[in-house]
Amino acid sequence: MSNGSFxxxxxxxxxxxxxxxxxxxxxxxxGWLLWSSLGGSKDDGADGAGAPTxxxxxxxxxxxxxxxxxxxxxxxxxxxxxxxxxxKVVVIDPGHNPNNRDHSSQIARxxxxxxxxxxxxxxxxxxxxxxxxxxxxLDVARRxxxxxxxxxxxxxxxxxxxxxxxxxxxxxxxxxxxxxxxAVVSVHAxxxxxxxxxxxxxxxxxxxxxxxxTSAITAPSRRLGExxxxxxxxxxxxxxxxxxxDGSGLDVRGDLGGLNLSTVPKVFIxxxxxxxxxxxxxxxxxxxxxxxxxxxxxxxxxxLNE
Numbered sequence: 001m002s003n004g005s006f007x008x009x010x011x012x013x014x015x016x017x018x019x020x021x022x023x024x025x026x027x028x029x030x031g032w033l034l035w036s037s038l039g040g041s042k043d044d045g046a047d048g049a050g051a052p053t054x055x056x057x058x059x060x061x062x063x064x065x066x067x068x069x070x071x072x073x074x075x076x077x078x079x080x081x082x083x084x085x086x087x088k089v090v091v092i093d094p095g096h097n098p099n100n101r102d103h104s105s106q107i108a109r110x111x112x113x114x115x116x117x118x119x120x121x122x123x124x125x126x127x128x129x130x131x132x133x134x135x136x137x138l139d140v141a142r143r144x145x146x147x148x149x150x151x152x153x154x155x156x157x158x159x160x161x162x163x164x165x166x167x168x169x170x171x172x173x174x175x176x177x178x179x180x181x182x183a184v185v186s187v188h189a190x191x192x193x194x195x196x197x198x199x200x201x202x203x204x205x206x207x208x209x210x211x212x213x214t215s216a217i218t219a220p221s222r223r224l225g226e227x228x229x230x231x232x233x234x235x236x237x238x239x240x241x242x243x244x245x246d247g248s249g250l251d252v253r254g255d256l257g258g259l260n261l262s263t264v265p266k267v268f269i270x271x272x273x274x275x276x277x278x279x280x281x282x283x284x285x286x287x288x289x290x291x292x293x294x295x296x297x298x299x300x301x302x303x304l305n306e
Contacts, residue, residue, distance in 0.1 A: 083152025096124035113257030114212020125191030143293030198241030205254030228299030235295030
C-alpha cells in the first residue's frame with residue numbers, strides 16, 4: 001500500500017454531497033422564515049404594497065351602527081338618526097271612565113284639589129245618540145299612544161278602561177308627577193249647549209294653596225297648549241270654540257284638580273262639543289278621531305322638540 005494521495009472513490013463523493021445538502025437545506029429554510037417574519041423586502045409588488053397591518057396596540061375601529069352603544073348613523077341632513085321622542089315620557093289622561101256610571105257613590109266623594117275640594121270624578125257627557133265621552137276619550141288616547149310610541153316616547157295612561165272607576169282627579173295628577181312626565185295631556189269632549197261648536201285647550205292657572213302650586217308649570221304648560229291648539233286645528237280642520245276663551249282656543253282655569261296638583265307640564269283638551277249635532281257627527285266618526293289623535297300626538301311632539 002502506498003503513502004501518497006489518491007482521488008476519492010465515486011461512492012464517497014455522493015455520500016459527501018448528501019451530507020452537505022442535508023446541512024444546507026434546513027439552514028436556508030430557517031433563513032427564509034426569519035426574512036418573512038421581518039416583513040420581507042420593501043418592494044412587495046403591487047399586491048398590498050405599503051398596506052399597513054393591524055397590531056394589538058392600534059386604536060380600535062369605530063363600532064358599527066348596529067353595535068351596542070354605537071352612535072346613530074348620520075342622516076342625509078348630517079344629524080344623528082333616531083326617533084324624535086326617544087327618552088321622553090308622556091302621560092295621557094283619558095277623561096272619566098266608562099265604568100264610572102256604575103260607581104256613583106265612589107266618584108261622588110270629595111277629594112282635596114289644593115285650593116278646594118271637588119268630586120273624585122264624574123261620568124262625563126255623551127252625544128244625543130248615547131256615545132259616551134269616556135268611550136271617546138279612550139279611543140283617541142289609544143290612537144295617540146300608538147303614534148307617540150312609534151316616535152320613541154314612553155307613554156303611560158292614568159286609566160285604560162281597566163279600573164272599576166276613576167281614578168280620582170288627585171290621583172290622575174299624581175300619576176303624571178310620579179312618572180316625571182315631560183308632558184301630560186288630559187283628553188276630553190265638552191258638554192256645552194247645542195249650537196256651540198269647536199275645541200279648546202285648558203291651561204293651568206297660577207295657583208298656590210294647600211297641596212297646589214302651579215307656579216313652575218304655568219309657562220311650559222302654556223307652550224304645550226299652544227302647540228296642541230295649532231296642531232289639533234290643522235289635523236282636524238276644527239275651529240277653536242267661540243263660546244269660551246274669547247275664541248282663542250285657550251282657557252285658563254284654577255278649579256281643576258288634575259291641573260292644580262300637577263308638578264309637570266299639563267293641559268286638558270276639549271276636542272269638541274258632544275251636545276252639538278255637527279260636532280257630534282265628527283266625534284263619533286273613527287276617521288275623524290284618528291285625525292284628532294294625530295293632532296294631539298303632533299302637538300306633544302312639537303312641544304317636546306322645542
